[in-house]
Amino acid sequence: GEDVEQSLFLSVREGDSSVINCTYTDSSSTYLYWYKQEPGAGLQLLTYIFSNMDMKQDQRLTVLLNKKDKHLSLRIADTQTGDSAIYFCAENNGNNRLAFGKGNQVVVIP
């Protein structure tokens, strides 16, 4: 299956941490991704994790992967107003065919 599930909305105060969650169904996915979409713009790759990893840290971003539960999360530390966007998780179903979740809108309150 290629269903990727995400919750819809998160508001967070500037400087706090925000956590976005995602579940996926295709256990054969080699890579899992987090993309960011700002208003009126295309999607931009934020970070990715290889399926044999449990965690990846990239500056303010921490990705956690629980393969047993097919659960992916993205933690943004010290959230800034520029982090306000829609965040999509995606899985690679082979040949770089990405299946995206519905997205999670993050609103950062100053």
Next chain:
Amino acid sequence: EAGVAQSPRYKIIEKRQSVAFWCNPISGHATLYWYQQILGQGPKLLIQFQNNGVVDDSQLPKDRFSAERLKGVDSTLKIQPAKLEDSAVYLCASSQSSGRTGELFFGEGSRLTVL
């Protein structure tokens, strides 16, 4: 480096009319994708090209949608005739064929409204 270029940015048509969207990928990117993003949903893959060949068009509604990438560079996506449910943003993306990580570079999209 120039990004993925798409045009037009906005298009409003009536149902049963036709529309075409154009995409120019990043120079040197062999793989080109068209995604449909309906409001409130994630992007859904319509078609994937590798150079001028189709890799995957399983989710393309072929009775009304067509796409081509004749010279393996830019691409056109056509809808004829359009239906109300085709209202969406059509995103073009490209990637390097040798990219193991599957990083896609997206254009800003073409927003279609069907009345």
